[in-house]
Structure formats: structure tokens, C-alpha cells
Amino acid sequence: MSDQPTSQEQLATRLVEAGRREEWTHGIVNPPVYHASTVIFPTLAAYEAANANFETALFYGRRGTPTTWALEDALTSLTPGGAGTRLFPSGVAAIAAALLAVLRGGDHLLMVDSTYEPTRTLCNGLLANMGIETSYYDPLVGGAITELFRPNTRAVFVESPGSLTFEVQDIPAIAAAARARDSLVIADNTYGGPTLYPVLALGADLSCVSLTKYVIGHSDAMLGAVTASARAWPLMKAAAGQLGQCGAPDDVFLALRGLRTLGVRLDRQGATALSLAQWLAGHPAVERVLHPSLPSCPGHALFARDCAAPAGLFSFVMRQGSWPQLAALVDHLRYFKMGFSWGGYESLILPLRPGKNRTATRWPAGGPVLRVNIGLEDEADLKADLAAGLERYSAQF
Ligand SMILES: *Cc1c(COP(=O)(O)O)cnc(C)c1O
Numbered sequence: 001m002s003d004q005p006t007s008q009e010q011l012a013t014r015l016v017e018a019g020r021r022e023e024w025t026h027g028i029v030n031p032p033v034y035h036a037s038t039v040i041f042p043t044l045a046a047y048e049a050a051n052a053n054f055e056t057a058l059f060y061g062r063r064g065t066p067t068t069w070a071l072e073d074a075l076t077s078l079t080p081g082g083a084g085t086r087l088f089p090s091g092v093a094a095i096a097a098a099l100l101a102v103l104r105g106g107d108h109l110l111m112v113d114s115t116y117e118p119t120r121t122l123c124n125g126l127l128a129n130m131g132i133e134t135s136y137y138d139p140l141v142g143g144a145i146t147e148l149f150r151p152n153t154r155a156v157f158v159e160s161p162g163s164l165t166f167e168v169q170d171i172p173a174i175a176a177a178a179r180a181r182d183s184l185v186i187a188d189n190t191y192g193g194p195t196l197y198p199v200l201a202l203g204a205d206l207s208c209v210s211l212t213k214y215v216i217g218h219s220d221a222m223l224g225a226v227t228a229s230a231r232a233w234p235l236m237k238a239a240a241g242q243l244g245q246c247g248a249p250d251d252v253f254l255a256l257r258g259l260r261t262l263g264v265r266l267d268r269q270g271a272t273a274l275s276l277a278q279w280l281a282g283h284p285a286v287e288r289v290l291h292p293s294l295p296s297c298p299g300h301a302l303f304a305r306d307c308a309a310p311a312g313l314f315s316f317v318m319r320q321g322s323w324p325q326l327a328a329l330v331d332h333l334r335y336f337k338m339g340f341s342w343g344g345y346e347s348l349i350l351p352l353r354p355g356k357n358r359t360a361t362r363w364p365a366g367g368p369v370l371r372v373n374i375g376l377e378d379e380a381d382l383k384a385d386l387a388a389g390l391e392r393y394s395a396q397f
Contacts, residue, residue: 011078011195015263019074019256024066031070033253036061055237062246071252074259075225079207081200083230086240087223087247091190091210092118094224098186098206099123099155101239102232105131107154112169113360114139114162116188120357136360139167140298146177153181158204159188160197161303163342164371165354165363166290166315168299171306175203184232194227195262197307205232213343214311217258217265221251265345265376269312273374276383277314285390287319287367312374313342315352318367320397326351326368329393335377335385342373347382349373 024031039058041047050059058065064072072085079085088094099122103109111123113136123134137148139162156178160169175185187204189197193214199207209215211223228236247255277291288296291314292303303310330338336349350371355363374382 012263014078015195015259018077018259019070019072021070021073024070030253031066031256033249034065034067035249036065055241062244063241064246065249067249067252067256068247071247071256071259072225074256075194075209075227078194078259079200079227080198081229082194082207082227083233084237085225085227086236087225087252088240088245089224089247089251090222091208091212091224092122093245094208094210094226095119095186095188096122096126097239097243097245098208098226098236099127099157100243101226101236102155102184102186102206103127103130103132104154106152107132108150108152109134110145110148110153110156111136112139112157112159112162113137113358114165114167115157115159116163116190117357119157119159119188136358138361139169141174142170143173143177145174146180149177149181149183153183155184155186157186157188158199159191160199160306161191161292161297161299163191163313164315164352164369166292166297168292168297168303168306170299170302171199171202171204179203191311191313192307193262193311196266196309196311200227200229202306205229206236210343211255211258212341214266215255215258215262215343216251217262217343217345218254219341219344219346221254223247223251223255266309266311268376269374270310272379272382273312273314273372274310275379276372276374276386277316279383280316280386283390285319285394286316288317290315290317290369311343313371314374315354315369315371317369318393320367321393323351323353323368325393325396326370328396329370329389332392333385333389335375335382336372336389342371344373345376347373347375347377 075085076082111134158169178185185204186206187199189199189207190210193209207227209225277289280286281289290297293310336347352369
């Protein structure tokens with residue numbers, strides 16, 4: 001599409017401009033925060049006009065206001081190949097809506113084995129109860145996924161890189177196989193989001209993003225989005241309307257605010273993370289670093305081909321030791337706090353059990369695994385904090 005950003009300059013400018021249409025802002029810099037359920041129709045003619053236009057004009061709060069349109073429009077325009085966006089109260093809600101939009105009872109779903117755990121729980125729970133069968137596949141399968149299709153395979157779900165173990169998937173090869181079988185590709189694109197990983201341009205049909213992570217960026221609100229290709233947009237739009245989920249206005253405001261600084265935050269967090277990952281790769285206590293820009297990460301060549309830049313999230317495997325011994329490392333860190341989620345301005349660390357949920361692949365036995373979200377703190381401070389933690393850990397052997 002000709003109006004999609006093609007260079008960093010264009011993207012930086014678009015992050016500032018996106019969603020700020022004069023018809024929504026009325027000349028104020030930011031779109032206003034509308035709290036709305038009832039929309040008042042002054043005449044019968046206005047009421048009828050609203051009924052005829054309920055997806056694009058003011059109709060009822062759940063169906064959208066200039067606040068939500070501004071964010072949806074911004075995300076669509078930032079996503080190469082995006083035709084439309086709908087908002088959901090969390091990333092998991094967005095993923096559930098995308099799956100429900102596409103799948104019917106009796107369908108089969110191919111799900112990547114490295115997927116986010118709540119996605120797996122949904123497939124094995126509610127979707128299984130509805131007669132939708134899920135089988136799991138190796139994230140590194142590439143074009144050989146074609147052999148896993150069944151006559152009733154309706155969709156393939158990809159998540160690249162995996163958010164714990166960072167395997168990078170060959171999305172173009174998987175999408176080509178899916179297209180040949182008339183199946184749709186749903187992506188969890190929370191890692192790369194609209195600006196780093198152009199999953200729709202690479203062939204996916206639906207891009208689910210947890211805006212809770214980098215877009216909101218401050219660990220204080222939850223929101224999700226699905227951006228659809230032209231082919232999948234009618235399906236997604238209809239499902240979102242039927243499900244009745246919507247984004248709350250104050251959270252949408254925080255996402256719009258986050259968008260304006262997304263580029264600079266990602267640049268800085270990504271650069272600090274890569275530098276720390278390279279340092280950890282040479283550390284004697286560390287066996288392997290799982291960062292998609294490093295050769296030690298499966299699929300890193302695909303990452304270099306398909307993703308504009310790395311985000312600030314990666315994992316590393318310890319050379320020796322066991323889970324309880326991690327206390328020496330994580331209990332006394334100063335800047336790295338322990339907690340779920342990522343993408344915020346503050347650094348986080350989380351011990352992982354990546355083998356726990358796998359069924360199609362085996363996670364190699366070895367030392368414990370830790371994931372870090374790199375924030376906006378000074379790199380030298382973060383490095384000193386981790387170095388001290390690794391020293392406390394190593395002193396146990
Ligand atoms: C956090 C996360 C989600 C879910 O997002 P929420 O907004 O927390 O519901 C989905 N996928 C991935 C990869 C995530 O890391």
C-alpha cells in the first residue's frame with residue numbers, strides 16, 4: 001500500500017500524526033476522551049442515519065467514539081497491509097476474538113508449540129469444548145507445515161518470536177502453505193507490534209497485539225487490538241460486533257499517549273537489550289542467550305530478514321544450577337523487579353519453566369532460564385545489577 005511507512009523517518013512522523021484527524025480532535029492536539037453509552041439523536045432522520053451507519057458514525061458507546069476511532073485508525077495506518085482494527089479489553093481478549101472470528105465447530109487449528117500459555121489454555125479449554133481441535137507444531141517447521149494440514153484445517157496460529165524462548169518463525173512460508181489450503185493465518189504480534197514486525201505484509205491475515213506491553217508502555221493499563229488484512233477484515237469486524245468487547249476510554253487514551261513515544265522507547269530499550277544480551281553471551285555463568293538478533297537463537301536469520309529491529313525482551317539459560325538456587329540471583333536485585341508482563345519503561349526479570357507446556361517439541365534439559373524486559377534505565381546500572389546477581393548465583397557452586 002502506497003500510504004504505508006517505508007523508512008524510519010516516515011514511521012517516526014506517522015507515530016506523531018496517526019489518529020489525529022481534525023474531525024475527531026476539533027483543533028485540539030489530542031483526541032478527547034469520550035465516556036459514552038447513550039448517543040442522542042435529535043430527530044427521527046438523525047436516528048435513521050445512525051442506524052444506517054452504525055460502524056462509522058456515533059451510534060452507541062460500545063460501537064465506538066472518536067476516542068476509540070482515533071486509536072483504531074492509528075493502529076491500522078501503522079500496520080503495513082492493515083485494513084481495519086478493533087480494540088479489546090486485553091491482549092488475551094483480542095486473541096480469543098480473532099480465534100472465534102475464524103473458527104467454527106468441527107474445524108482444526110494448527111497452533112505453534114511455543115505459544116503464550118493463556119492462548120494454549122483457551123485452545124485446550126473453551127475451543128475444545130466447542131468442537132474445535134488444536135494440534136501443536138514445532139515453531140521451526142517452516143514450509144513443511146503443509147504436511148500437517150488436514151481437510152478441516154481452518155487456521156494456523158503463529159507467534160514470532162516466542163515470548164519465552166524466542167524461536168523465530170518463517171511467516172511467509174507458513175502463510176504460503178496456508179493460502180494454498182484456503183486457511184487463514186492468525187499472528188500474536190505482541191513482540192513486534194505494528195511498527196517492528198510487518199506480519200500482515202508477510203502474509204498473515206490477523207495481527208493480534210497486546211497493547212498492554214509496548215504501546216501503553218508504562219505498566220498501568222490493559223488493552224488489546226486485532227488489525228486485519230483486507231481479506232479478513234469483514235470477518236473480524238462482524239465478530240467484534242457480536243462479541244461486544246470494547247476498549248475503555250481512559251485506557252484508549254493511555255494507548256494513544258503511549259503511541260507518541262513508542263518509537264523512541266523501542267529504539268532505546270531495543271539497543272540496551274541487545275548490548276546486554278551480547279555481554280551476557282560472553283558471561284561464564286551463562287550457557288546461551290535467546291535473543292532473536294544473536295546466532296544462538298533459532299531462526300535468527302529469519303528475524304534479520306523479516307523484523308525491522310529487536311524489541312527489549314530476551315531470555316538466557318544458566319550454565320548450571322537449579323530453580324531454588326535462583327533466589328540468590330533474583331531476590332537481591334536492585335533495578336530488575338520480578339513480575340509478569342513486559343514492554344514497560346522499567347526493567348523486569350522472570351524465572352521460566354519453558355518445557356512445562358510443550359507437546360510437539362522438547363525443551364532441552366539444562367540450567368534454569370530467566371527472561372528480562374529491558375527498560376529505560378541506564379545500561380551501566382542494569383549491567384552492574386545483573387553482574388552482581390550472577391556473582392551471587394555463581395558463588396553457590
Ligand atoms: C502479555 C501477552 C499477551 C496477553 O496480553 P494481555 O494484555 O496481558 O492480556 C499475549 N501474547 C503475548 C505474547 C504476551 O506476552
